[in-house]
Amino acid sequence: MAKYGWSSELTQKMILFSFLWILTKANLVIKNTSLFAADGDFSHLMNPSDVITSMTLISSGVLCLDKPDCVSFLFNPKTKQMQRLSYVGTPSGTGGANVMDWRYYIIKKEPLVCEPGWEKFQDSCYLFSASYGNWNSGKLFCENNGGYMVEITNLAEDTFVRDFVRNRAFTAYETRDSWIGGTDVVTENTFVWIGSGQTFTYSNWGPNNPDNSGGNQHCVILFQPSDYKWHDTQCTNTNSFICEK
Ligand SMILES: [Ca+2]
Ligand SMILES: [Ca+2]
Known part of the structure; x- marks a missing residue:
């Protein structure tokens, strides 16, 4: 009316x-x-x-x-x-x-457009860094680039990310494996995504992982020797970063 x-x-x-x-x-x-x-x-x-x-x-x-x-x-x-x-x-x-x-x-x-250097997949853009550092420096790197360390929440996304790192050439040993946004640093064996704080609803662990080997493995990498399946490792190790936004 x-x-x-x-x-x-x-x-x-x-x-x-x-x-x-x-x-x-x-x-x-x-x-x-x-x-x-x-x-x-x-x-x-x-x-x-x-x-x-x-x-x-x-x-x-x-x-x-x-x-x-x-x-x-x-x-x-x-x-x-x-x-x-x-x-x-x-x-x-x-x-x-x-x-x-x-x-x-x-x-x-609206159609998603990714900035130069970022790869588009479904509803996100991904940055596969050529630089490397410990897990926390990866977190900061992603935040400084307007995103967050990648959260892999389903098989399609996991396949996209693993295919990308599998097919790219790495120039330094440190960039062979990639940090992703998973960590259990707050509660042992409860893995969460650092960007959202959500617990894992999907995972793709490599053989015998996560094993918290040595009692201090609290950050997650895509591990090349396991065909880039997920491993928990020490957060102070040096790897490349994958960001999402
Ligand atoms: Ca752990
Ligand atoms: Ca491990």
Whole structure:
């Protein structure tokens, strides 16, 4: 109804934000993502059993991106609730009081473009460094380049990264093996990704690893003699770095 300034027509207007590379929230990076608000009555899309609490519009967007089939969502700024949708909705007509606090948003992912020197794979860019150092210097190197030490969270990503290092020539012994972002330095044998703090949900350990050999192996490398499967090793060792952003 005109009273609420809503139109029966689906007019997508870009509002709010278009954030590139930037927004990091605990366990997720939103990249090349824009939110579009749509006018109209979308109350017919609501399903009370699917409503979840989300503090902000941005965290609602994060929750949507966190679910692979989510392409749009409803958000209520007054009740701090949202509902994810796996399709692009169309309005049923003019708005009404029952939906006045809810807004409908569409997620739009822009094509990902990686900077020179970074390799693109799926939704991330990867930097395979020619320099080397200990694990912490790798962490700082990646952060200084706007990313984080690589987090390998599925077989496809693991295959991409291992293929890359397997096929590249290394010029120094120190660059043969590569640091990745995994560590169990906080709690022995609980490996987490340093960028997100998430525990491993996927892993590809080499034979007999992790073994915490000598009692002080708390950082993870792609180990060439194991065809670049993962080994825990001493964080003070010297290897090349793989960054992601
Ligand atoms: Ca360890
Ligand atoms: Ca080991």
